[in-house]
Amino acid sequence: MERKIKTLIPVFLFFAVWETVARLPSVPHYLFPPFSKVIIKLLEEIAKGDLVKNTFITLYRVGIGFFAGTITGIVLGLASGISEKLNETISPIVALLYPIPSIGWIPVLMVWFGISDAVPIIAIFICSFFPIYMNAVRGVKSVDSNVINAARTMGANKLTLIKNVILPLSMPNIFTGLKIESGMSLRTGVVAEMLAIPSGLGYMLMKGESLIDVKLMFAVLLSIALISVIIDFGVKFLEKKVLIWQNSASK
Amino acid sequence: MELLKLKGIKQLFPLKHKDVIVLDDINISVEEGEFVALVGPSGCGKSTLLRIIAGLVKPSAGEVIFKGKKITGINQDVSIVFQTFGLLPWLDVTENITLGLEARGMSLKERLRKAFKYIDLVGLEGFEEAYPRELSGGMKQRVGIARALVMEPELLLMDEPFSALDAFTAQNLREEILRLWGSGNLSLKSIIMVTHNIEEAIYLADRVVVLSTHPGKVIGDIRIDMKRPRDKDSVEFTKLYDKIYSMVVTAKL
Numbered sequence: 001m002e003r004k005i006k007t008l009i010p011v012f013l014f015f016a017v018w019e020t021v022a023r024l025p026s027v028p029h030y031l032f033p034p035f036s037k038v039i040i041k042l043l044e045e046i047a048k049g050d051l052v053k054n055t056f057i058t059l060y061r062v063g064i065g066f067f068a069g070t071i072t073g074i075v076l077g078l079a080s081g082i083s084e085k086l087n088e089t090i091s092p093i094v095a096l097l098y099p100i101p102s103i104g105w106i107p108v109l110m111v112w113f114g115i116s117d118a119v120p121i122i123a124i125f126i127c128s129f130f131p132i133y134m135n136a137v138r139g140v141k142s143v144d145s146n147v148i149n150a151a152r153t154m155g156a157n158k159l160t161l162i163k164n165v166i167l168p169l170s171m172p173n174i175f176t177g178l179k180i181e182s183g184m185s186l187r188t189g190v191v192a193e194m195l196a197i198p199s200g201l202g203y204m205l206m207k208g209e210s211l212i213d214v215k216l217m218f219a220v221l222l223s224i225a226l227i228s229v230i231i232d233f234g235v236k237f238l239e240k241k242v243l244i245w246q247n248s249a250s251k
Numbered sequence: 252m253e254l255l256k257l258k259g260i261k262q263l264f265p266l267k268h269k270d271v272i273v274l275d276d277i278n279i280s281v282e283e284g285e286f287v288a289l290v291g292p293s294g295c296g297k298s299t300l301l302r303i304i305a306g307l308v309k310p311s312a313g314e315v316i317f318k319g320k321k322i323t324g325i326n327q328d329v330s331i332v333f334q335t336f337g338l339l340p341w342l343d344v345t346e347n348i349t350l351g352l353e354a355r356g357m358s359l360k361e362r363l364r365k366a367f368k369y370i371d372l373v374g375l376e377g378f379e380e381a382y383p384r385e386l387s388g389g390m391k392q393r394v395g396i397a398r399a400l401v402m403e404p405e406l407l408l409m410d411e412p413f414s415a416l417d418a419f420t421a422q423n424l425r426e427e428i429l430r431l432w433g434s435g436n437l438s439l440k441s442i443i444m445v446t447h448n449i450e451e452a453i454y455l456a457d458r459v460v461v462l463s464t465h466p467g468k469v470i471g472d473i474r475i476d477m478k479r480p481r482d483k484d485s486v487e488f489t490k491l492y493d494k495i496y497s498m499v500v501t502a503k504l
Contacts, residue, residue: 144335146335146336146410147338147339149302149331149337150331151350152307153305153330153331153351155327155351156354164339168339245382245384
């Protein structure tokens with residue numbers, strides 16, 4: 001608890017400095033609103049329902065893209081980790097496509113799908129898939145071959161081996177991928193909404209820009225920050241639960 | 252009675268330009284009741300040979316005959332103890348030990364009865380619910396040994412079982428193995444141990460088989476007729492040590 005308070009002190013300090021600077025007489029509020037006014041705006045937007053609705057729209061897109069990308073990444077990653085032939089087929093393609101910023105696909109997707117949920121969802125899928133895939137492959141490769149041998153001599157068949165030995169032992173690596181992509185997918189989702197579709201938090205940012213409503217933009221950015229922190233906590237919590245055998249030194 | 256026979260085992264390892272011969276024309280026969288140590292310089296393919304005996308690796312040529320029958324898949328009458336233990340970190344001691352029994356479709360009650368018997372035998376009482384991360388290296392290897400023995404194999408394979416442990420723990424476990432081996436409590440008929448520790452081989456085994464490297468070939472097969480427990484400082488022990496040592500050294504050339 002004490003440590004939590006300690007990490008919060010710099011945050012409060014940051015808000016205080018923000019408030020003070022914005023309140024200087026030479027700073028126009030419509031360009032740089034004080035923190036307190038942003039909070040009031042945030043509460044107003046929540047009360048209006050707009051912010052909540054758009055947050056859920058964004059979360060829905062991020063959720064679907066993230067989930068689909070993660071599952072595909074784990075399945076293909078495990079398969080490539082186990083079968084060297086598949087790895088030799090898929091990995092060069094991945095090496096070619098991975099460096100492309102997932103945001104770079106958005107214009108293409110806009111041409112293909114028009115104004116559609118598919119644009120942000122597929123962009124998020126692309127950005128989620130790669131880190132998970134690569135970490136899953138690495139995870140399988142890092143499994144101690146003796147554990148596999150031990151399981152095989154004890155009569156484990158291929159499916160048991162994958163389900164009960166390889167997948168759990170790959171989990172630490174898979175979570176490394178998850179932690180990278182969870183933040184990335186929210187960012188990609190917001191950018192896709194800014195460019196491609198009139199709904200979601202990204203759209204609200206663009207609306208703020210067109211109305212020159214900096215308070216609104218700050219309120220949205222603050223919400224995005226908050227959501228990121230919550231997602232991050234969620235992934236870390238899940239990791240602790242799933243990898244309980246790895247982290248804590250005692251039951 | 253002959254338990255295991257290796258006939259003309261050859262193992263190739265494919266490299267870019269040409270295949271490397273890891274094992275070449277290995278012919279070894281192991282009798283029931285024998286404790287055989289395989290020694291040789293690193294890279295002589297002794298661990299590969301162990302995996303071939305277990306049926307984990309298919310040899311490029313040659314046959315593994317177990318109790319008169321040719322082995323094609325995994326040999327279910329064989330268990331392995333590994334240098335790196337190979338325990339599953341999310342399972343406790345009992346669960347690690349009973350894993351193989353579960354795969355054999357044994358009931359929970361029977362599994363636990365067996366597990367407790369072997370937990371007792373290897374001296375792990377009180378650690379039934381401990382997780383691998385809570386155990387020292389020596390304790391982990393005790394779990395490894397119990398997990399292998401609980402399958403009640405006729406042949407136990409050990410791949411450098413003591414080389415990841417400190418000297419004191421390793422010696423303790425060696426004596427433990429001899430105690431179990433001599434107790435007559437086990438269904439176990441023979442043990443094959445891979446090691447690069449010549450002293451350990453002489454201390455434990457009835458026979459020491461020496462392998463050369465590039466390619467791995469049998470270059471010596473020495474019977475150890477000393478009574479147990481063996482005195483490492485005795486003249487006989489030292490003589491055997493020197494003999495095998497010089498074989499291993501020339502094997503590297």
